[in-house]
Amino acid sequence: MKDTQTTVRPVIEAKGLNLVFQTGDGPVHALKDVNLTIGKGEFVSFIGPSGCGKTTFLRCIAALEHPTGGTLTVNGMTPDQARQSRAYGYVFQAAGLYPWRTIAGNVKLPLEIMGFSKADQEARVRKVLELVELSGFAARYPWQLSGGMQQRASIARALAFDADILLMDEPFGALDEIVRDRLNEELLKLWARTQKTIGFVTHSIPEAVYLSTKIVVMSPRPGRITDIIDSPLPRDRPLDIRDSKEFIDIAHRVREGLRAGHGDD
């Protein structure tokens, strides 16, 4: 019974969300009338050209931006309250590890700030480093790791305090395609194991289709949602699913959505 309840209740819900930035050149409509519901355990990708508001929307969920209209709830709370209750971990495009801390020290950072006990900190660091397969690198410094490993460490850092939601802003955007493929695969495994709800911003169509249960296609000026695609792909996805007809069909629909959004350019 508990299961049905949690699947029904949305984790993230946006209704008529608007965000207008006042700039020197006049107001910029970063988000216009965005309506979206994300359920528990979903993997939702946001895709679109730059300026479409995909990152801005993720930042709104994380209370890094504040909408100028509409409502946005995270776990039934305001984004600010959700932050206080440690509802989400955020992964940025750059790993942003502190060069003066070891990998373990970096993963420990949020735990120190949130005031976890020393013993708990150690245990959690060990657990999440295992989860991203970096156990052997706890005592290394970031410069000793490759870009992909650094980004895995930053994911471990976001997972350390056990938030239900993982928000990822083009986390693999700066990595080469081979590393990116492997990290995508690992991310899916991680998602299956941890049952997190994931919001994932990307500009890569294959990445979005491969990872997501729901793909949100957005377009710019004003930033808005043009299409929401519920993926029919099974949750268990080997890399070669990308050659299947279903995959190609979804990718095609995403591309059409992106093209339609660009029509007025």
Added chain:
Amino acid sequence: MTRALPVLTVLMLIVALWYAGAVWLNSTWVYDQAQRVGTSVTLAEVIPQTMTQTRPLLPPPHQVAAELWKGVAGQKVTSKRSLVYHGYVTFRGTMMGFALGIVLGVGLAMAIVRYRVMELSVMPWAIISQTIPIVALAPMILTVSNQIGVENREIPKAIIAAYLSFFPVLVSMVKGLRAPDAMQLDLLCTYGASDAQTFRKLRLPASMPYFFASLKVVVAAALIGTIVGELPTGAIEGLGARMLIGSQFGEPLIMWAALFAAAILAGGLILLVGLIERLARARMGAPA
């Protein structure tokens, strides 16, 4: 060896030029003496006489070295003639000014980074403060601190040294504390970190390379400030006082020996700061 060669070449060149200068400047006295007694001297006779004068215009290197050695090893370190004693007095003043300058510089930088109004109100004055010649200001600081009843001579010296040394720390630390980019700050924001936590966990460690870069400049500035503070109003201790005595009593050798003692002290201090920086960098995980 390959690294020492260029350094040695330059050193040899300087010493050679120094000797040439000593011969040129000190020969005037030799010629004057000869003229007075009505004889003439050849250059071969002049040169040895330029090397051993008691009050040369420009003492040659070996005379300075001998005087320096006499000052360091020739007497008990507690003697008023010992350069070790005077060097220690100057070193103590430098360290006090150095510490005071760091506290002041870091404190102001923290306030400026935290409060925008501080940047607008304090920064221009900090810049203006550095345009006033320290030699003009030093006697005033000494007189004022004497007037208000500060008996300890060390304190005005430390203030003068701090006056010179706070500024490089201030400028570097403002830059260093602002080094973290927006993404780093956003990340801490998502953890709900307080300003104090952001400062301690991110801004302060991120500013360390800037801090250490400034320290090498600052330690030299503190030394200069201390020596300037020892020059006026008849100070009797410290390398600055030693230089002044040498100049007032027409004893160039004392002046030059004190000058070189100060240079050696400065070099030692810079090496020390460099060592501390290396240890700190190693502790902060920088590649070797």
